[in-house]
Amino acid sequence: MAKKKLMRYEEIHNFPNVIYTEIVDAENRIVSRNWDEHAFEKAQDTVVEIGCGRGEYCIDLARRNPHKNYVGVDLKADRLYIGALKAKEEGLTNVMFVRIRVEYLIPFLGDQKLSEAWITFPDPYNRTVNGRKRLTAGTFLDVYRHIVEPGALLHLKTDDPTLYEFSLESLKENGAEILFHTNDLYSVTEELGDATAVQTTYEKRYIKEGRLIKYIRFCLN
Structure with missing residues (x-):
């Protein structure tokens, strides 16, 4: 492990x-479930970013x-x-930030429900055969169903066309309601709020390179 990474x-x-x-084991038991001990300064709606980097x-x-x-997972x-x-x-x-696998958010959060979720530029895992590692695969959608409030909005942003098409199919197959989607986010004229107002360094680079940003807004019933 590099010295800087070890320090971090x-x-x-x-x-x-x-x-x-x-x-600590296959039953998803966590060494220290201390979500409740790390309360935010104010009690208000909590939004999660999955794979926040x-x-x-x-x-x-x-x-x-x-x-x-906001909680970044x-x-x-080191990220x-x-x-x-x-x-x-x-x-x-x-x-605040939580170092945890997405699969273990259910036992970690317990009864806590989140008001919204963002999945921003996740690894598309295009070398995998069935896409099961993609964060919009059915197993992950089941996790989101448990941790967000009923009717909560979820958002996906990606520059990868394969992940975009996979996500649309996965959402349909798993009973999600697709509220809006586009394969060219910045060509849309309607107001999309934080979906267009917030850009990461990588997103700005992708746009500069001429890549089209794809976006899906959905909810899980």
């Missing part, structure tokens, strides 16, 4: 805006929407370190 791995355990969980998207959302709380501690440090330096009290 050690430091992140002490960050006040990070919950670092570890799974460095947290750019949820940090920008937190800046734009102080009336909501990812497995890579979370960057987002958590940025949020801490800016004094953002309505965003």
Whole structure:
């Protein structure tokens, strides 16, 4: 492990805006389920970003929407370190990060229900045969059903056409209601709020390279 990555791995355990969980067995038991101990400064709707990476998207959302709380979820501690440090330096009290596998969010959250979910530029896993690792595969949609409130909005943004088409089919097959979708987000003239107002560094790069950004808004019944 590189020296810088090791340093981040050690430091992140002490960050006040990070919950670092570890799974201990196949029954999804977690070493320390401490979600309730890390309450936000204000009790308000909580939005999750699945696979948040460095947290750019949820940090920008937190800046734009102080009336909501945001939690970024990812497995890579060194990526979370960057987002958590940025949020801490800016004094953002309505965003925090959780190091956890998406599959274990149900036991981690318990009865807590989230008001909205964003899946922003996830790995398309185009080398896998059946797409089961994609974050819009049926097994992951079942997780989202358990952790979001009934009727909550979920959003997918991607530059990958294969993931976009796969997601549309997966959503239909798994009983989701597709509220809006486009294979060219920035050609749409209607107001789409945070879907277009917030862009990560990678998204800006993709747009500059001429890649079309795809977007799906849906809910799970």
